[in-house]
Amino acid sequence: MVAHLLRLKLLLLRNGLRRSPWQVVGLLLALLYGLVALVLVLAGIAGLAVVEDVGLRRDVLVAGGALLVLGWALLPLVAFGVDATLDPARFTLFPVPRRQLLAGLALAGLVGVPGFVTVVTVAASVVVWWRQPQALPVAAVGAVLAVALCVVGSRATTTALAPALSGRRSREVVGVVAVVLAVGVYIGFGRLTQGLGEGVDVAGLRGLLADLAAVLAWTPFGAAWAAPADAAQGRWGTAAARLLVLAAAVAVLTVVWDRAMAHALVRPAASAPAGAVARGLGLLGRLPATPTWAVAARCLTYWRRDPRYALSVLVVPVLPVVLWAFGAGAYGVLATVPLAAFLLGWSVSQDVSFDGTAFWLHVSAGLRGRDDRAGRVLGVGLLLVPLLVVLAVVVALLTGSARHLPAVLGAALGTCLTALGVASVVSALLVTRVQQAGESAFTTRQGASLAAVVSQLGGMTVGLVLAAPELVLAVLAVAWSSAPLGWVALLVGAVLGGLLLVVGVRWGGHLLDRRAPRLLQALVTMR
Incomplete structure (x- = not known):
């Protein structure tokens, strides 16, 4: 035996x-x-x-x-x-x-x-x-x-x-x-x-x-x-x-x-606790009854209950601490704020992949691509933008760099909004193999296609290039200790990032209207 x-x-x-x-x-x-x-x-x-x-x-x-x-x-x-x-x-x-x-x-x-x-x-x-x-x-x-x-x-x-x-x-x-x-x-x-x-x-x-x-x-x-x-x-x-x-x-x-x-x-472990009953609609019953807000409510539920999304949130406090542990100075720790902002914004690029075959609800309901894109961005924004603001304030105060707070906020806000816009386009083009719902969030799914990997790397590169103006302004403001330049970086980050976000949501929605059935077919074959 x-x-x-x-x-x-x-x-x-x-x-x-x-x-x-x-x-x-x-x-x-x-x-x-x-x-x-x-x-x-x-x-x-x-x-x-x-x-x-x-x-x-x-x-x-x-x-x-x-x-x-x-x-x-x-x-x-x-x-x-x-x-x-x-x-x-x-x-x-x-x-x-x-x-x-x-x-x-x-x-x-x-x-x-x-x-x-x-x-x-x-x-x-x-x-x-x-x-x-x-x-x-x-x-x-x-x-x-x-x-x-x-x-x-x-x-x-x-x-x-x-x-x-x-x-x-x-x-x-x-x-x-x-x-x-x-x-x-x-x-x-x-x-x-x-x-x-x-x-x-x-x-x-x-x-x-x-x-x-x-x-x-x-x-x-x-x-x-x-x-x-x-x-x-x-x-x-x-x-x-x-x-x-x-x-x-x-x-x-x-x-x-x-x-x-x-x-x-003799007694195998049950897959779910006995007697577990869902009550109410949760966020779906509390937010406005529109397609965009329905998608936002579902995304917020994922961010609250799905460990695959929770790992992305862990990046926020971990990055500054790790840089500090390896002896990075105040400027090095400050640089982790826009980096964390970009990574959190880019997490939307895998939203459809994380949906898996549940994405069929969007396809069968005839949901407009623009509503899908806007709802996902809105859900992430309601949760992560306040978190990034808190992170920037805490890091600036702990490193004795409160005077650089406008520049750091401008770089973080601009990179986050830009990443959300570019990710809204990329996730409408290709899906990748990710952990399925219920699987360990620490495992890695095998079989990622070369096209998917290239799209992720290329999309991140495009996002960083588009976010270069506010990043350059923020670096100059910190290097020259210029408060006016820091406020300019904040204004440029908010305006340019917001513009790129709108363009990305509209473009990604247009692509999703055409490619949604094809994406669903790819998700089914990846199970």
């Missing part, structure tokens, strides 16, 4: 590649990324193998190994549902012994690019101890247990949390928390990089790494890589204790996974 499950995973992988050539391209790209990461890691391991300091080897391996194990445990929380080809719930109606199913799913979890990279990396870490042959058996045992911990921990996480994450809201909350944690790690790395560039005390960093490794070495995350160092130094009892901690963690997680799987096989 275990061998049959492995063959089933390989068969599903092969059939997925046969379905579309873009699946092959996606796999090759993933393999390329994995190989690049693997080469970098192997180069680091090779360099570490020639280091004579046993303590340094241990500390680096413990820190890196802990990140690897945590990645396997936390990644399913971010990309929940990415690989559900062998979901235990799919075997509910089959009389497969649970222990054999457990073993088969564990081995199948290593089939793929992440599993290949992990196995090779962990196996290569054993070679670090070639100078101390007595540590090699301990390192080999620790490597096997570490791989088992990665797989079992990942499967236990997804299976045990499946009932809690079956709802869309739960997945959104977990995804946002994971993004915040990732941004926090990124910021910390940026500040550390900046500190190294300014001459941080290397001895202090070495001490910090040693203290961190000393703590992780007694946890399942780092025990596998600390035990060989103990064996190399003759501390066999300590090495055995660390392996015992690791083996106990694998055993406990296996039991957790087994119990969670037993529950999942």
Whole structure:
């Protein structure tokens, strides 16, 4: 049965590649990324193998190994549902012994690019101890247990949390928390990089790494890589204790996974909460009853409830913080405001793609293209323009650049309105493969056409060129500390951006009147 499950995973992988050539391209790209990461890691391991300091080897391996194990445990929380080809719930109606199913799913979890990279990396870490042959058996045992911990921990996480994450809201909350944690790690790395560039005390960093490794070495995350160092130094009892901690963690997680799987096989997670009833029309019943406002209400509902749109909003606070983390000055942080404004405005270019086959409502109702374009722009404007104003004010005050606020507002308003206008035209020409409603917002759909990619890049380039006047005026106003020029930039941004927005809505509406059925046909084939 275990061998049959492995063959089933390989068969599903092969059939997925046969379905579309873009699946092959996606796999090759993933393999390329994995190989690049693997080469970098192997180069680091090779360099570490020639280091004579046993303590340094241990500390680096413990820190890196802990990140690897945590990645396997936390990644399913971010990309929940990415690989559900062998979901235990799919075997509910089959009389497969649970222990054999457990073993088969564990081995199948290593089939793929992440599993290949992990196995090779962990196996290569054993070679670090070639100078101390007595540590090699301990390192080999620790490597096997570490791989088992990665797989079992990942499967236990997804299976045990499946009932809690079956709802869309739960997945959104977990995804946002994971993004915040990732941004926090990124910021910390940026500040550390900046500190190294300014001459941080290397001895202090070495001490910090040693203290961190000393703590992780007694946890399942780092025990596998600390035990060989103990064996190399003759501390066999300590090495055995660390392996015992690791083996106990694998055993406990296996039991957790087994119990969670037993529950999942008997009571599969429901796709929607029982008794959920929609009341009222929401925004559709509160805004004016016109085609334009109906589209705006639907778009505002998407921005409030769809995690795919929520990721675009996260760009607003993240960009300035990331630039600050890597040591950008006040002017660099100010530049993130018009950049965030342009990206938020450009998000409309994928509105029709995010609609998916639901776009048939617009086509069958005979909605005018101009109303469609205006409604989408109105929905985004009601939500994002106030947000951008708040962002510009906060960033200007925190960076001590309040005098530059008119110039920053002019650049942000002009780029946002220009991006909305150009995006209204681009989204009426082509649709792209995006995450479908209900899918993880962190996954990437394969099969994007070259024409769609070129249209996105070309449209963004055109938008930036059209927004150049207010951007140039804003840069000059900030560089020369000219308040009058800043007000001119604000006026030019509002007037020119508004004009381009009107032109884009009218032109995009005209294109949509002619191409709506063709866009719907493309959306149906992309499912």
